[in-house]
Amino acid sequence: MVDFSLTEEQTSLRDMARKFAKGEMAPHAAECDRAGRFPEEIYRKAWELGLMNLNVPTEFGGSGLGLFEQCLIVEELSRACAGMTTSIIANCLALEPILLGGTDEQKHRLLDPFCASYHLASFCLTEPSGGSDAGSLKTRARRDGDHYVLDGEKCFITNGPFASLYTVFATLDPSLRHKGIVAFAVPRETHGVVPGKEEEKMGHRASATSTVRFEGARVPVANRLGAETEGFSIAMRTLDQTRTPIGALATGIAQAALDHAADYSKRRQTFGKPISEHQAIQIKLADMAQALHAARLLTWQAAWTIDHGQPGSLESAMAKCFASDAAMRVADEAIQVFGGYGYMKDYPVEKLLRDAKLAQIYEGSNEIQRIVIARELLARYA
Amino acid sequence: MEIAVLVKPVPDAETRLRPDAKGLALDPEGVKWVLAGYDESAVEQALLLKEAAPGTTVRAISYGPVARAEEVLRSALALGCDAATSLEAPPEAPTDAVSVARALALALTKHPASLVLCGKQAGDDEGGIVGPAVAELLGLPDLGVATNVRWDGGPGGLTMERSVEGGLEQGRTALPALVALQQAWNDPRTAKLPNILKSRKAPIERIPAAEVAAAMAPSAATAPRRLGFRLPPPRTGAKMIEYKTPEEAAEKLVRILREEAKVFP
Numbered sequence: 248m249v250d251f252s253l254t255e256e257q258t259s260l261r262d263m264a265r266k267f268a269k270g271e272m273a274p275h276a277a278e279c280d281r282a283g284r285f286p287e288e289i290y291r292k293a294w295e296l297g298l299m300n301l302n303v304p305t306e307f308g309g310s311g312l313g314l315f316e317q318c319l320i321v322e323e324l325s326r327a328c329a330g331m332t333t334s335i336i337a338n339c340l341a342l343e344p345i346l347l348g349g350t351d352e353q354k355h356r357l358l359d360p361f362c363a364s365y366h367l368a369s370f371c372l373t374e375p376s377g378g379s380d381a382g383s384l385k386t387r388a389r390r391d392g393d394h395y396v397l398d399g400e401k402c403f404i405t406n407g408p409f410a411s412l413y414t415v416f417a418t419l420d421p422s423l424r425h426k427g428i429v430a431f432a433v434p435r436e437t438h439g440v441v442p443g444k445e446e447e448k449m450g451h452r453a454s455a456t457s458t459v460r461f462e463g464a465r466v467p468v469a470n471r472l473g474a475e476t477e478g479f480s481i482a483m484r485t486l487d488q489t490r491t492p493i494g495a496l497a498t499g500i501a502q503a504a505l506d507h508a509a510d511y512s513k514r515r516q517t518f519g520k521p522i523s524e525h526q527a528i529q530i531k532l533a534d535m536a537q538a539l540h541a542a543r544l545l546t547w548q549a550a551w552t553i554d555h556g557q558p559g560s561l562e563s564a565m566a567k568c569f570a571s572d573a574a575m576r577v578a579d580e581a582i583q584v585f586g587g588y589g590y591m592k593d594y595p596v597e598k599l600l601r602d603a604k605l606a607q608i609y610e611g612s613n614e615i616q617r618i619v620i621a622r623e624l625l626a627r628y629a
Numbered sequence: 630m631e632i633a634v635l636v637k638p639v640p641d642a643e644t645r646l647r648p649d650a651k652g653l654a655l656d657p658e659g660v661k662w663v664l665a666g667y668d669e670s671a672v673e674q675a676l677l678l679k680e681a682a683p684g685t686t687v688r689a690i691s692y693g694p695v696a697r698a699e700e701v702l703r704s705a706l707a708l709g710c711d712a713a714t715s716l717e718a719p720p721e722a723p724t725d726a727v728s729v730a731r732a733l734a735l736a737l738t739k740h741p742a743s744l745v746l747c748g749k750q751a752g753d754d755e756g757g758i759v760g761p762a763v764a765e766l767l768g769l770p771d772l773g774v775a776t777n778v779r780w781d782g783g784p785g786g787l788t789m790e791r792s793v794e795g796g797l798e799q800g801r802t803a804l805p806a807l808v809a810l811q812q813a814w815n816d817p818r819t820a821k822l823p824n825i826l827k828s829r830k831a832p833i834e835r836i837p838a839a840e841v842a843a844a845m846a847p848s849a850a851t852a853p854r855r856l857g858f859r860l861p862p863p864r865t866g867a868k869m870i871e872y873k874t875p876e877e878a879a880e881k882l883v884r885i886l887r888e889e890a891k892v893f894p
């Protein structure tokens with residue numbers, strides 16, 4: 248049975264996120280974008296309202312939402328500011344390896360602080376020498392008694408400068424490739440954990456991104472997540488969970504772009520009438536609306552698939568890839584509808600294009616998503 | 630202490646309003662009903678009193694079509710109210726303030742409260758009569774409007790404050806009483822996500838339409854009836870002034886204000 252209507256519970260979650268996004272995020276979006284400011288007061292409020300740690304089950308003090316509900320919330324937040332949203336949902340990404348690989352003891356010990364008070368966590372997979380080919384990462388882990396010693400550097404780490412816990416992927420032996428990768432939960436205060444300075448970014452400027460270096464950082468064996476051979480699988484299964492909300496984030500950007508463009512088109516007059524009455528502009532708006540709608544539906548269906556216990560690799564790859572490409576196109580057209588004003592920083596649409604671009608790159612670039620889609624697809628023709 | 634807070638479902642400010650087919654009422658199709666305005670301040674005030682005096686319970690009470698009333702009651706529960714009562718509007722019920730007050734008073738006789746809070750006026754019709762009428766029906770002292778209420782337990786232990794022209798007026802009194810909240814000095818809180826989830830499953834007591842109709846009966850025959858509902862005429866007459874210099878713009882504006890808008894003689 249197909250049913251696209253939201254339950255009352257889903258509607259109230261979406262409305263609550265919308266209210267927070269409008270009331271708390273949107274008023275600061277332009278300022279944070281311009282200054283590259285990390286608005287910690289907003290993230291703290293998001294935490295207080297339960298908008299962080301959406302994927303942590305209630306038994307560990309989180310919100311325990313399904314992926315579908317997470318997507319409804321992420322879309323609303325991103326509609327106000329995608330950059331802030333990236334930092335708000337980074338905890339979901341960083342804590343997922345603990346949910347997937349951790350024992351009950353580890354879950355309680357490591358997750359409780361996040362649900363008891365405001366803390367940020369970072370997911371550390373990407374390295375300067377490569378992000379897409381995660382199997383060939385170089386950060387080393389060496390066993391030393393009841394500790395592992397980590398050495399290496401991660402880059403482009405969301406919330407890196409502000410995190411109190413890092414989930415880190417390192418290799419026992421690079422020649423083992425995927426099979427040598429181990430996952431760890433590394434507290435910030437560990438000696439030898441060195442977050443770098445904030446990067447200057449094109450978009451998502453309210454989010455902080457940095458390198459994180461590990462210089463002989465000693466991590467107790469009790470903080471290893473899963474078995475020694477399981478790290479790569481934990482990383483990939485984590486991304487299987489978090490890819491779909493990136494589709495929702497991109498959908499939120501596309502929605503914002505369409506909102507601005509449609510509104511502006513009714514107010515801007517040329518040749519004696521609002522530009523919304525010129526067919527060329529109507530066609531743009533119609534195409535933008537279709538791309539947006541398709542992005543949302545692909546995202547909803549991917550979330551639904553995973554919530555129903557199916558792997559959803561194909562669906563989530565399609566959702567993330569399509570929605571982020573759609574967000575780029577819709578943001579681009581929104582600028583066109585605004586004409587010269589669209590190119591000016593005093594107007595809100597150029598930010599949307601800069602923000603949309605990241606969704607095509609992170610959490611598995613769209614080239615990698617297409618590889619996944621093709622692989623799944625071709626397997627069905629075996 | 631038992632606190633009751635009266636909340637009215639009003640259309641969300643972003644809803645596009647339309648009259649229904651008969652032109653008698655607002656078309657409810659697509660309208661989102663929310664807890665808003667002064668009622669939000671009343672709920673916030675109730676919750677602040679509850680936080681200050683352990684053992685206090687807060688019951689939210691709403692009258693209207695079931696789905697609407699329960700929507701705002703769920704919002705009140707998500708914010709932190711302990712219990713909720715919905716009064717089901719009878720079909721073809723009178724819509725005047727006194728009839729609504731009779732319904733609300735019915736819930737308050739079932740759940741007596743030492744302090745009844747409400748908004749100074751509803752967020753939609755801004756009537757401001759229901760609160761005082763409830764006080765009258767129940768024989769409660771109506772303390773008028775307040776911006777802030779505190780309770781220190783003792784006899785005459787209710788302190789209230791209200792804004793008056795140029796200052797703040799303070800007073801003390803005993804309970805029971807009814808107080809209407811003025812504008813929000815108390816930045817109303819936002820419901821937390823886990824509480825929203827819980828409120829969806831919380832029980833809401835429902836007082837059925839027949840009982841509500843019986844409570845409204847004493848004045849039903851004489852209650853005023855609504856004749857119609859229509860939108861205000863669309864605003865017209867916005868005028869763009871074409872100008873080359875600020876002086877020219879000011880000159881043209883003054884001429885329009887004088888000759889067309891007739892603001893100045």
Ligand SMILES: Cc1cc2nc3c(=O)[nH]c(=O)nc-3n(C[C@H](O)[C@H](O)[C@H](O)COP(=O)(O)OP(=O)(O)OC[C@H]3O[C@@H](n4cnc5c(N)ncnc54)[C@H](O)[C@@H]3O)c2cc1C
Nearest residue numbers: 370371372373377378379403404405456609610611612614
């Ligand atoms: C703002 C920001 C925040 C980020 N946050 C995090 C974070 O919190 N944690 C984290 O671990 N990482 C994070 N990342 C890293 C991100 O996931 C990587 O940038 C991404 O996976 C791509 O890796 P790369 O940059 O090394 O590009 P590369 O892997 O070097 O790829 C370069 C280009 O080649 C393409 N390419 C690569 N391999 C193939 C192939 N086999 N076939 C076809 N094309 C291919 C890619 O799609 C890309 O276009 C973040 C990145 C950014 C920019």
